[in-house]
Amino acid sequence: MIPVRSATVADASRCAEIYAPFVTDGWVSFELDAPDPDEMAGRIAKALNSHDWLVAERDGAVLGYAYGSEHRTRGAYQTSCDVAVYIDPGQARQGLGRALYEALLPRLKARKIHAAFAGIALPNEASIALHRAMGFELVGTYKEVGWKMGGWRDVAWFQRLL
Template sequence: MIRAAGPEDAEACAAIYRPYVTDSWVSFELDPPDAEEMARRIADYGASHAWLVATRGSEVAGYAYASPHRTRAAYASSCDVAIYVSPAFPRTGIGRALYGELLARLKAKGFHAAFAGIAQPNPASVALHEACGFTPVGVYREVGWKMGAWRDVGRWQRVL
C-alpha cells in the first residue's frame, strides 16, 4: 500500500535512511537525521510537493518524496525527487510503485519536470530511474567528498 506520509512515519523513514547516510555514498549527508528532523521534512515536503510511504503490513518498506529543484521563481514547476527502500525489501517492486504514485501526484499538482541525482556508482538506482522513464542529462564530476573519495553525481530527468 502506498499513502501520504505523516509524522507517525518519521522514525521508520529515519531508520530506512540511516544506512544510506552512514554506510554508503548514496546520500551526501554526513549525519543521519533523527526522527524529529525527519518529521519536519515530511511535513514541509509533504505540504509543498509530496512525501509517500510504501507499507507491507504495518511496516514502512520505503519512501519517496519531492522537494524544490531550485529557489528562483522560473524553476517552480520543476522538482527534485528521491527514493529510499528498506534493505529488507530489495527488488520487490516497491521503488517502481512509489515512483509511479509520486510522479502522478506531482503531475496532478502541476509540476512539469522531475530531477533525480544519483551518486555514482549506483547501478541499481540508475536501473530503477530509467525503468521509471528518467533519462540521463549530465554528471557533476567530483562534486562531493564522502567515504574517503571524490564522488560524481549523475543527473536524470523525467518530463511529467
C-alpha cells in the first residue's frame, strides 16, 4: 500500500525537483523553463482549491505527485479537467502512478468533475500505458502542436469519463 495524501505548499520544493528534468531534458512537459519552488507552491495552492494535488510518499520522502487542473476556461468546460502525474525516475514502475490516480480520480469525481483529460507528448510509452491501465481512451493526436528542442512535437489526448 503506497501512502498518498493531499499536498501542501511545503511539498513545493520536492515537486519542483521531481518535475524539473521533464522540462529541461526533453518534451514530456511543454514548458520551456522549470518552475521554481515559489511558482510550484502557487500551482499547488491553486490546484488544491479548484481540483486536487496529491503526493505519494514512502518513509517520509515524496516520490511523485498528481493533480487536476482546468481543461478550458469557458463555463461549460468546468465539468472537465486535465490530469497529470510525475514520478521520480528512480522510482518508476513501483505502482506510484497508479496509486496517485486511484486516489485522484475519485476525488475529482466528488468535485463533480465528469471527464478527465491527459495530453501526452509523444513518444511516451510509459504514460500511454499508465493511462490505458487507468481506463483512459485515445481521443486523437494533435500533430506538430508544439516546438521544443529543435523539433515539432505531437500530443496524444486521452480521456476517461468519471
